[in-house]
Amino acid sequence: MPHSVDTAAPRTESSGVRLRQPAGFGTLFFTELWERFSFAGMRAILVLFMAAPVAEGGLGLSAVTAASLYAVYNSTVYMLSLPGGWIADRLWGSQRAVFVGGCTIALGHLVLSIPTVPTSYVALVLIAIGTGTLKASVPTILGGLYAPDDPRRDPGFTLYYLSIQIGGFTAPFVTGALAVAFSWHVAFIAAGIGMILGLAVYAVGRRKFGDVGKVAPQPATPDERRRLTRKAALWSGVAVVLLVIDVLLKWFSLGQLINIMSLVGIVVPIVYFAAMFRTPDVDRSERSRLTAFVWFFAAAALFWLVYDQAGSTVSLFIKDKVNRSMFGWEVPVGFFQSAHAAFMIVLGSAFVLIWAKMGRRQPATPAKFGISLTFIGASFLLLGLAATTATGGNKALVWWIVGFFFLQGIAETHLGPVGLSASTKLAPARFATQTIGLWYLSTATGGAVQGQVVKLQTVLPQPVYFGSQGLLLVLAGIILFLAVRRIRALMEEDG
Secondary structure, eight states: OOOOOOTTOOBOTTTOOBOSOOTTHHHHHHHHHHHHHHHHHHHHHHHHHHHSOGGGTSOOOOHHHHHHHHHHHHHHHHHTHHHHHHHIIIIIOHHHHHHHHHHHHHHHHHHHTSOSHHHHHHHHHHHHHHHHHHHTHHHHHHHHTSOTTOTTHHHHHHHHHHHHHHHHHHHHHHHHHHHHHTOHHHHHHHHHHHHHHHHHHHHHHGGGGTTTTSSOSSOOOHHHHHHHHHHHHHHHHHHHHHHHHHHHTTOOOHHHHHHHHHHHHHHHHHHHHHHHHHOTTSOHHHHHHHHHHHHHHHHHHHHHHHHGGGGTHHHHHHHHHEEOEETTEEOOTTHHHHHHHHHHHHHHHHHHHHHHHHGGGSOOHHHHHHHHHHHHHHHHHHHHHHHHHSOTTOOEEHHHHHHHHHHHHHHHHTTHHHHHHHHHHHOOGGGHHHHHHHHHHHHHHHHHHHHHHGGGGGTSOHHHHHHHHHHHHHHHHHHHHHTHHHHHHHTTOOO
16 A cells, blocks of 8 residues: 555644654654664764874874865765665665665674774775665655645654754764763764664564555666666776776875765766656656756755855854853854754754644745745854954854854754655655655755855855855745745646
C-alpha cells in the first residue's frame, strides 16, 4: 500500500486537521535523531581533531588546511546522497538503504576510534558513504506515509526536522566534553554508539512502514547494472590517473581541490536535472512538478549559500567583533551554534502547531520559501548593521547575534522541512529517492558558490559584505512571492 494513514487520529476543532502522525513516524524521528547525534557529534570536533598534533591523537594539519578539508568533506557527504538515492530507487529500496547506510556509519565511527592517522581517513570515507546512502532514504519513507494532499505533511516534516535539531543541539556538548576529559577517540566512540542506538530503533520499528520503501520503485535491469558498473569503473580509473598525474607534476594543491569541488557542486545538479527531464519514463505531469522543484532547488542553494556561513564568516565575526558577555558570563563562540539549534527546536515546535491548526489555510510551499529567503536575508542585513557598530575598537553587542540566530531559525523552519516535504511530493516515480538526494545537493551547491563568495571579504568592508548578501536574499524572497501562482500551477495545485 502506498500510504499509511491513521484513520483514528484526533482532529483540531478549527480546521479538522489531524495532529497525530502516521504509524512509523516515531521510528523515523528517533532514527534521524540518533543519526544526527552521531554525525553532528563527530563534526563538532572534526576540525579540532584534524588540527591537533599527531602526538595528541590528531591528524597534525594546519588550521587552514583542516578548515578547508572540513568544507570539502561536508560538501562530499551531501553529494554522495545522489548515488545513495540511485541505489535506493534502482537496487535496494529505501528501507534497506537506511539500514546498510546506518551500519556503514557505525562502522566508520568505530574505525575512527582507532588512534592512527591512516584509519582516520578510512573512517571518514566510510562515514561519508554511509551518510550518503542513508540520508535521502529516511525522508523518502516518511513522505510515503502520507497521501499527496494530506494536510499533516508539512507539519509532520517540520516535526521530523526537529529530530535533526535535537541531535545537533545535544551532540556537541557530549562529544566536546568527552574529547576534553578523555580523548578524541573516546568522543568518536560516543558518536558511533549514537548511530547504533538509531539502528536499534529502526530495526525494531521498520515493520510499521508496511510496503513503503520496501523494494526499489524502478528496479534496474541486469543490462543497466552491467552498463553502470562499466561506466563507474571507467570514470573512477580516469579520476585516479588524472590525480596521479597531477601529483607527479606537483600541480596538486588544496586550493585546486576546493575550486574543483566548487565546479562539481554547480555542474552536477545541472547535469542531473537535464538527465531527469530527458528520461522517457518521466511523463508530462511529472516534468511540470520537476520544473517547480527546480525553483525550490535554486532558492535552497541561495539559502544555504548564506546560512552555512554561520559556522565560518559569522563565527569569526562573533569571535573578533562581538562583546560576548551575557549576564556577567562570556559565552564561548561554539555555544552560539547550539543556540541556533535551540531556536529551531522552539520555533519548529511552534510552527508545527500553527500549521496543523491552519490546515489547508497554511501558506503554500512557494510562499513558505519566500518567507524563508526574506528572513535569512533580513538576518544578514541585521548582521551588516551590527558590523557598523563594531568599528574603532568597539565591539557589537551580543544581542545583535541573538537576533541574527532568531531570524535564521524562522528562515530555516520555512525551508528545511518544507523542502524535504516538497521533494517527496514532487519527485518523479523513477527518481523518488534521488530527488531527495538532489534536495540535499542544494546544500553542496550553495557551499560551492560560498567557497568563492567568501573571498569578497578581502575587498569589501564587513557591513557591505553582509548587507549586500542580505539584500540579494530579500529580493529573491520577493521574486518567489510574485511567482507563487506560477509555481503552484507547475506543482498542479489549485489556487
